Structures are given as C-alpha cells and as structure tokens.
Amino acid sequence: MYVQHPFTKKWTRISLKVKNVGAIVFWSKNFSPLLDKLDIIEKTTTNLFFHFTVTANRELEFNTPDYRDAIRDFIFLTARYSSEQLIWRFDPICITDKLSYETHEERFVKCAEMLKGYARKCYVSFAHPYKKVAKNLQQIQQPLADLPTEGKKAYALKLAEVAETYGMQIYACCNDYLLSEKIRKASCINGNYLSNIFNTSIEANISPTRKECACTKSVDIGTYDTCAHSCMYCYANTDKDEAATAPLRQDPEWNSLGTNVRADEVELSINHQQAQIKYPGIRGDRIE
DSSP: OEEEOTTTOOEEEOOOOGGGOSOEEEEESOOGGGGGGHHHHTTTOSOEEEEEEOOOOTTTBTTSOOHHHHHHHHHHHHHHSOGGGEEEEEEEEOOOSSSOHHHHHHHHHHHHHHHTTTOOEEEEEEOOOOHHHHHHHHHTTOOOOOOOHHHHHHHHHHHHHHHHHTTOEEEESSOGGGOSSSEEEOOSSOHHHHHHHHTSOOOOOBOOSSTTOOOBSOOOOOOTTOOOSOBTTOSSOSOHHHHHHHHHHOOTTOSBTTBOOOHHHHHHHHHHHHHHHHSTTEETTEEO
C-alpha cells in the first residue's frame, strides 16, 4: 500500500506481504467494523495488538459507540486473543468548564468496573492544546481549562490509585511530568514487549514520533481525514466533511487509505526521493 505524509506530501511504499509484517498494531475507539474481518487479517499475521480507547466522553466524541458497547468488543478481543494483546486507553483527558475532574473520574470508574479482569494496562494523557484543537473546542464553547501541572499530577495519581483497585497499571503517554511510583512511562509501540508475547523478533530501537515518546520503530499507515468519529480534540482531521464520508467511500481494493493512487506515478516519485537521499545534489533528471 501507499501512504502520503500529511505535511511533506511525500509518498511511502509499504509491504503487507506476510514475510514483511512482524505485527499489526491497531488504534481505535470502535473496533466493531473490524471484528468480522479478523479471519482475513490473520492470513497476513496473527500477531495483532490493540490500543482500545474508551473514555465515555460523548460530549467531545460525537460519533463513537456507547462505552458499554465498546467494552463488550474489548472483552470479545481478549477472549479471542489475550489481555496481553490489548491496552485500554483513557485519553486524552479533556478538562473544560463542562467536563470536570470529577466527571472523568466517575466515568473512569464505570469503565474500570466493566474492564476488571480483562484490561491490565491503562494509558492516560492530557489533551495537548494544538491550535487546531483549541479552535475546535472554542467553536463548541468548551475550551480546555488552563490547569497547573501539579493539579494534573494529583489527578493522574488519583486515577492510578483507582486503577490499582481493579488490578490495572496506569501508564502516561508523552506526559512525563505525570510519572511516579504508581505511574509508569508508556511505550505504545514496544518492540521488546511485542517480540516476547508473539515469540518473534521485532525491531526494538527507540524511534520517537514526538516529544517524550518512547515508541520503538514502526510504520504508520494512518491517514489524515479518514476517521468519522468527529472527536473535537482530534488533530488528524482537517476537513470534517471529507473525514465523515471517508469510511463510506473507501474501497477495499484501493492501494491507499482515502484514495486510490496511480501506482506507476507514485513509484516514480518514491524512486526520485530515494535518489535524492543517495545523491543529495540531484535536481530533476540531472545531478549537480
């Protein structure tokens, strides 16, 4: 398949051949459309790992499933695979004048009660006030509260103590200021961990995607403007209308998410990029 970088617009070719796939890591708030396709995916690899976001935050996540339905799917996946292959994400935590600490804590407890015995790890983070995010939240009159670091730390610690009572460990994703004896550093893509649970060799060199990221090397095949969940804090949708209809337009035969590209044209572009890396002086069809 082909993936275009959202900023540089450069294309990358990605092999989905069995021999080239060590594991597939999924991120979603709604896995229900995937469940009846797992048999097909497993023809490529059974090394499947799931980041499953459940926050019960329908005020800002307009098109996500009810948290109870989502948790039923979480439990289905743990039964089909194992709890080692799923992470519950309660993030990002968005504190506004209409969504208090207490509201999030109440919802965290409701989710944790249903996930007890199924979720072992829970990843948390506080929403980052990207300009796009701030603008979207202003439009619905729910701007992020300007919270002191100490306040966030105290709240995260409180969640960690609650999680502990349900047999869960809290991890902080790209929020190192939250780390403590009860809150560990998250690694969303952890080559060593994946290698161990799948009994295979997966690259484990650290390759951060942003500040304080602890992920190891992986290939991201996500694409902007292809998610219809309409979460107001999302940074990956620039056109709401396009994003809302993208899943309906997607054809399984396409060679890219959101579009079907001319493979010959993209291959020419990729070859040119590779030539520029090898020969930095290349310009068009000549080398200076």
